[in-house]
Amino acid sequence: MRLLGPLLGAALDNALRHGDSALTGPVARGDAGTVRAHLASLSAPQVRAAYVAMSRLTADRALAAGLLAAEDAESLLDVLAAEG
Numbered sequence: 001m002r003l004l005g006p007l008l009g010a011a012l013d014n015a016l017r018h019g020d021s022a023l024t025g026p027v028a029r030g031d032a033g034t035v036r037a038h039l040a041s042l043s044a045p046q047v048r049a050a051y052v053a054m055s056r057l058t059a060d061r062a063l064a065a066g067l068l069a070a071e072d073a074e075s076l077l078d079v080l081a082a083e084g
Contacts, residue, residue, distance in 0.1 A: 020065035027058040030072025032079045
């Protein structure tokens with residue numbers, strides 16, 4: 001809790017202050033290779049399903065906010081679709 005508390009608090013504060021422009025990480029960047037590697041490292045089916053669901057939602061938001069290019073979103077969504 002000592003490690004996650006400040007990280008989660010900062011992430012929430014950033015999201016509340018900046019909205020979708022605060023999106024970060026491989027999904028928001030359209031980094032399909034990193035997302036593929038993350039999925040390969042997740043062995044529990046329910047964890048993989050949660051990662052895919054949250055990644056799809058993040059990609060949708062980043063695309064709608066103009067933070068993610070359509071071609072990057074397409075590659076990323078292809079990786080996620082292979083999991084679904």
